[in-house]
Amino acid sequence: xxxxxxxxxxxxxxxxxxxxxxxxxxxxxxxxxxxxxxxxxxxxxxxxxxxxxxxxxxxxxxxxxxxxxxxxxxxxxxxxxxxxxxxxxxxxxxxxxxxxxxxxxxxxxxxxxxxxxxxxxxxxxxxxxxxxxxxxxxxxxxxxxxxxxxxxxxxxxxxxxxxxxxxxxxxxxxxxxxxxxxxxxxxxxxxxxxxxxxxxxxxxxxxxxxxxxxxxxxxxxxxxxxxxxxxxxxxxxxxxxxxxxxxxxxxxxxxxxxxxxxxxxxxxxxxxxxxxxxxxxxxxxxxxxxxxxxxxxxxxxxxxxxxxxxxxxxxxxxxxxxxxxxxxxxxxxxxxxxxxxxxxxxxxxxxx
Ligand SMILES: Cc1cc2nc3c(=O)[nH]c(=O)nc-3n(C[C@H](O)[C@H](O)[C@H](O)COP(=O)(O)OP(=O)(O)OC[C@H]3O[C@@H](n4cnc5c(N)ncnc54)[C@H](O)[C@@H]3O)c2cc1C
Numbered sequence: 001x002x003x004x005x006x007x008x009x010x011x012x013x014x015x016x017x018x019x020x021x022x023x024x025x026x027x028x029x030x031x032x033x034x035x036x037x038x039x040x041x042x043x044x045x046x047x048x049x050x051x052x053x054x055x056x057x058x059x060x061x062x063x064x065x066x067x068x069x070x071x072x073x074x075x076x077x078x079x080x081x082x083x084x085x086x087x088x089x090x091x092x093x094x095x096x097x098x099x100x101x102x103x104x105x106x107x108x109x110x111x112x113x114x115x116x117x118x119x120x121x122x123x124x125x126x127x128x129x130x131x132x133x134x135x136x137x138x139x140x141x142x143x144x145x146x147x148x149x150x151x152x153x154x155x156x157x158x159x160x161x162x163x164x165x166x167x168x169x170x171x172x173x174x175x176x177x178x179x180x181x182x183x184x185x186x187x188x189x190x191x192x193x194x195x196x197x198x199x200x201x202x203x204x205x206x207x208x209x210x211x212x213x214x215x216x217x218x219x220x221x222x223x224x225x226x227x228x229x230x231x232x233x234x235x236x237x238x239x240x241x242x243x244x245x246x247x248x249x250x251x252x253x254x255x256x257x258x259x260x261x262x263x264x265x266x267x268x269x270x271x272x273x274x275x276x277x278x279x280x281x282x283x284x285x286x287x288x289x290x291x292x293x294x295x296x297x298x299x300x301x302x303x304x305x306x307x308x309x310x311x312x313x314x315x316x317x318x319x320x321x322x323x324x325x326x327x328x329x330x331x332x333x334x335x336x337x338x339x340x341x342x343x344x345x346x347x348x349x350x351x352x
Contacts, residue, residue: 002079004030006313007099007109009086009256012040014287014302015115016069021310023076027317030079030107032086032099034120036142039066041117041288042299044249053300065299081105083142085120087255095282111282111313114261114268115302116289118251126157126245130216138222139243149242151175155225157213158246159183164192166246171204178206178238180213182230213243253289267291275312276305282316284309 006022008015011033019029037043039062042051047063054060060068084101089112091097096110123141125131131139143149143166153176156167164186167179179196186193199205208227214235215226225243228235253266261278262269268285270276272292276284286309287302295301314321 001098002030002081002105002107004028004079004107004109005317006030006111006113006310007032007097007107008113008115009033009099010040010115010117010287010289011035011038011080011082012115012117012287012302013042013065013069013299014117014306015040015113016066016073017303018113018115018286018306018310019073019076019078020069021307022313023073023078025310025314027310027314028078029076030081030109032081032084032101032105032107034083034085036083038070038080038082039063042066044121051299053298055300081107085254089259089283091280091282097282110317112284113306113309113313114256114278114283114285114289115287115306116253116256116285118288119253119256119266120251121249122252122254123245123249124247126213126247128213128216134216134218134222134243137220138218138241139216139245141245142249143244146170146173149174152241153239154178154242154244155180155213155238155240156244156246157181158248159186159188160246160248161188161192162246162248164188164196166244167205168192168195168199171199176206177204178208178240180208180211180227182210182212184209213245216243256289259283261285264291267295272305276309277312284313 005027006029008031011031022029042062050059084103086099087102088100097112099107150173154174155178156163157180159181171177200207210230211227213225214228217224268290270285270290276286278285286305288297
């Protein structure tokens with residue numbers, strides 16, 4: 001069981017910045033994210049797009065902003081459960097919560113901060129009979145640990161950046177990489193399309209277009225796929241160890257929608273006059289996932305909400321301590337492992 005002060009569901013920019021604000025108050029955080037990497041929409045949808053409305057940054061690439069946030073929170077040593085979706089919540093008698101992921105990892109905390117953005121990104125799956133039989137037995141929808149494909153025969157399907165970039169990457173470690181796309185044209189960056197073409201010419205990527213995977217075969221695990229040309233309907237079988245359809249991810253509020261929270265237009269209603277708490281005391285919702293009158297879905301607004309949420313969480317955890325936060329400075333903090341770190345901290349004027 002992972003124990004923490006604030007359990008943050010969603011490691012997008014809002015969830016990451018909440019770690020910083022909580023750290024200033026010496027509260028420990030652990031983040032859960034369904035995606036294999038932190039950064040939410042910034043990492044998953046538009047890492048190379050410049051952002052112009054982050055105070056103090058005339059221009060910053062979304063991916064760089066995430067890198068900077070990760071650097072900023074490093075001294076506070078947050079824990080991460082990545083590639084797992086927060087699925088169930090249970091409220092204990094003392095008012096604390098246990099959150100269990102789809103992989104069964106349990107987390108215990110007095111405060112839950114839902115920073116789930118547009119929701120957990122669910123992979124778009126191909127419509128193939130027996131697909132679920134091979135999930136985790138050769139079929140995967142995202143690449144979490146590329147090393148497991150070393151010396152394997154890998155088939156990637158898709159026409160976007162993920163399919164192109166992973167084909168290029170795996171060409172270096174897999175024994176065979178096949179890229180199948182239903183059209184001859186790709187939607188990804190020109191640079192990546194050209195690189196795939198080069199690797200095809202060198203015999204390092206087997207490019208099959210316009211085609212799609214129409215059948216999966218194998219007793220216990222995936223052994224072979226059937227591929228059909230979309231123009232001539234001609235079919236071939238190909239021996240593979242792994243099939244990775246990369247057809248994009250669609251966001252869904254998902255299991256959080258069943259946690260008894262007040263939902264309005266696919267977002268969680270919060271009290272913005274106070275602290276972004278939901279209708280369940282101890283559960284906050286911050287960033288794109290929440291709604292209140294005048295809500296704006298911007299990174300800047302998520303940062304503000306995270307800040308006020310942490311102040312309120314501190315009061316819930318330490319109801320007898322009264323304080324006024326003044327500004328940040330640099331000082332030593334004790335890491336979760338007990339080590340002393342140089343880190344920013346809040347100058348707090350205690351009034352108790
Ligand atoms: C193309 C594009 C351009 C944009 N440009 C700008 C811009 O220039 N400036 C700006 O301010 N904003 C911009 N935005 C909006 C900005 O990206 C969002 O406001 C911001 O990402 C919200 O951050 P967040 O952390 O609240 O949510 P997200 O970034 O959506 O992150 C939420 C995370 O929660 C995870 N999650 C959700 N549910 C679960 C669950 N049950 N279990 C585990 N994990 C879960 C998701 O996997 C995700 O990683 C843009 C958005 C897009 C799509």
